Amino acid sequence: MSFFGAFAAIGPRRAVTEGIAARGRSVFAAAIAVLLCSIAESPPVRAAAVPVVAAASDLQYALSEISEAFTRATGSPVKLSFGSSGNFARQIMQGAPYELLFSADEDYVRMLQARGLTEGAGALYAIGRLALFAPKGSAVKADAEMRDLAAAAADGRLRRIAIANPEHAPYGRAARAALMHKGLWEKLQARLVLGENVSQTAQFAISGSVDAALIAYSLTFSEAMKRAGSIAPVPHEWHAPLAQRMVLLRGAGETARRFFAFAQSAPARAVFERHGFSLPPSKG
């Protein structure tokens, strides 16, 4: 009976790891070797031949288009990494090798600037807009004044509404402000589903798991989104402006600088506008 315990304890991980242990060891050694080589080869300066650009997830479609236009015009590619602005800000504080940050709001840029991690204050590049989205088959209709949403909240048709987390996502804050403006915030507390960022919120909406969602207008221009439901932009005076700021990070190279300038040029502004962004005043 003495060996029962040995068989019984910590079953799964051990069972799996023991099975592949022999092969695992040599793979592990190879991985370490590769890692060591890559450390030895990595350049001491930050500016890379192909700069990595960190961008808020509401830019997914617009910025991809702008970067393609940039590469066509200059022959220089850039790598785009989309995610939540807050995550990027934290990673940059820890020394992440991004050269340019397109934030979804201004606060994160100011925070980085205060820590001396940026080159100046950067520039406003777009004003984000909020949109109401109702997936196909939902009992709620998306209209510009959120009239049906208010009615559905009252008569119980609206069971779940997705927004980005207002505690740290800029679009979440805008969604909260818009719902407060309509006097719906208190009433909908128990029916809120919080997305980690505005992209995930949109994903919740597409999956049809919620009756409505407040998301970035710029994310509703994809074919998948148009097919998935009805969309109505929310009046911009219902929430504080989603002023989106970009900034060059310390150590940025020549390509990143040119991309920074390109994002403020007329062709780039046209792309932002086409994807549902409003524009800050042009610098000329």
Place this chain on the structure above:
Amino acid sequence: MDWTAFGLSLELALWTALLLVPIGAWIARELAWRPIAGKAWLEALVALPLVLPPTVLGYYLLSAFGGASWLGQAYQAIAGRPLAFSFNGLLLASMVFNLPFAVQPMQRAFEAIPQEVREAAWVSGLSRWSAFRRVELPLAWPGIVSSLVLTVAHTVGEFGVVLMMGGNIPGETRTISIAIYDRVQAFDESAAATMSAMLLAFSLLAIGIVYALSDRRRRA
């Protein structure tokens, strides 16, 4: 410190263990003793959540629970509320991603019971049920306890799947690991640190119990 989230995690863990361990025991016993065609594939299926990224599980679960799926619609028709983003949805998901943690320790335990012991029980005229209760269960007990503790600990520690399909609703789907992520996102370092330390202590305690149990049995 988000006590609601911690309480929710514990509640989820206990319900998962309570529902999954009996089901897991049945699966483990079948896998251990019954000659089944294609057993390797069944075992692979049980082990799958160990190797699948939480993103894959979360993606499938979110689609399976949504209003567009038959499961989502059936649940909606019966319960009168959606399955996605509900505690029950999370519980169901938790039973899926904990399957290997519940089944494998018990399967090892059942496999370790010698054939002669089971035969002796039958020959002594014990009914199936009393043979299970008085012979198999006591012998497999350490495995069952391992399953229970691992299921509880793993549920409290699960993050990826819950992030993908939970929807972060306080008191409903915001578990402790999601609450920690939330605090980090909001640059609230001190709350994140407190909760992380607590979760660390809890996990160490749980795993420690399993190892202590296995140690004692080995020496006995």
